[in-house]
Amino acid sequence: MSDSFGDWPLQRLMTEVVGSGPKSADDMTAAQATEAFERILADEPDPTTLGAFWLANRWKKNNPEELGAFLDVMRRDSVKTGVPECDPVDCGANYDGKSRSALLGVASGVVAAAAGTPVVVHSGDHVPSGMGVAYKHVLDELGVTTDLGPSESADMVDSTGFGFYYQPRFNPGVHGLFGRRERMGVRTFVNTVETLANPANADVHLGSFYHLAFATKVTDTFRASEETDVDRVLMFQGMEGYDDVRPGSTVVAEWNDGDDDLDDFTIETEEYGMDFDSEALEVADVAADSADITRDVLAGDRTDAFADAVALNAALRIYARQDADSIDDGLDMARDAIASGDAEQVLADLVTF
Template structure:
């Protein structure tokens, strides 16, 4: 555990390291970053100092080494890991959610689970700054239990193939920062690291990004972490920054422990999403409408653009875990479990858990 009696309180870090402006600020050492986040989790910093520190880090942009140090302290001091017997894909979408387009990760995860690829998702409840709908809210609208303790979440993965972990229960230290984050008015590095909490101890991570440079920084962050060890990481350009594939040309960043990082572009029309407008996936009420779309797609009652998007997103999850050799194979598998009713059966099991 980090010793918070060391010599780098946040005010000194502001004065001597990170606080001089986005062009002249220095980066923290790993030890300084560890101590800083340990102090934050302990509730020590003055509120003004904490806000200034978060803003200074936003301006200067954190290095992978700093982010990895934050993640390690979070996992050591806040995260309660509960690993299922299954070996799931960890889906770490932005916790502050979506507000314009359907959230399809539940449907995609259920389809993947029906195909034999266990999937874990995690989120909080109206997380700052956007406070929009996230995984929890779609699951609530589907009448699925979400206020689960970590061991219950692990049991859900093993029994159903799809599991939800609830931030207040598995990451209480970060959840305790809610009010301070809410007063910031902008995202902080906490928005980044909470998606990497990995409460199931998975060895495969799937996430999203706005720009390729950020995806590279995230893979370097995970590579620098000392508290977890991934075999495979897949990031793609997500719709509204969430882990739903953006229609059109979508960049993918794929990292494996054996081959390192590779980036490439997929044309989603070649994988069934034969449209380019993001508005084609727009909804009025993200949670309620996404739940209705999920049920109707999984029941085989809907074969429109939402069904095409669910199939491709499921294929990415199946491919990320290495259960198929190509995205084409993943898409064929996803469509087969939609057609034969296995996906609908998994949703029923999830609702009954």
């Protein structure tokens, strides 16, 4: 047992707490979860024990107290923030990305920025287990510099209204786990907490979920965390787990600091111009096609399903920061930003940054 940690190496946690199976395992205390992730980031556990620990936590499912502890360790021991002067919306999409449908978050974030809502996005590079296309890859296709340190990312936000933070630069400890995560073959709790890294210290978090229970878990995780201070969360059912709203009947969850519970409501996307099904947003080459769609939509050269989806996703970002009183008002602002040419100019500014 290493003297630099406490009394709970991962092997003991497996034996006495989390490793007995999905029905009989116990949850860790915050102190135990804290020590576990400190050891992991320090590369202390044996690789076999680490893999078993990750899998045991996947089977038993982590509660907000554990996730809050993991988040706090990551923020203290790994995350290097770059705080812009503006207060952007933090878009925490799943880092393992998309594989079938267009990634619209770049276009949507640029449109929101042009409408007056600064937006921050962050990702790694083909992160396990999905190894899909994320924000970085679309930005690379657009010619935007992505290998930025946190302070450079903050400058990008203040200069253009839109900023990208690259995980290897702002979260090197978690990036250092890449090889171990790749060998796991399945998602771990790291996939959840890395999306909550909030490298710009934003007050507003925007994310997505498959099931509403996950949105509740995220807001409870923020409440359990001592190292994050998020005032507002907006989440919705996203395509492929990403932060592109799913067409059709879609649940939106909204939480403000001080609320006991989150509020949820259902929107029919056809009422906001998205009158099509998910297949309409599928593409052959996610990175390259998403970049082409982004250019065309921002230039006003497309008025199809992709343009409608970009406008609504931008509206949700505007509404998340409460720069519009309703999603309808945000939609008007988004469409005006495209029609005026302001959105295309933000993209041009990003390319030359």
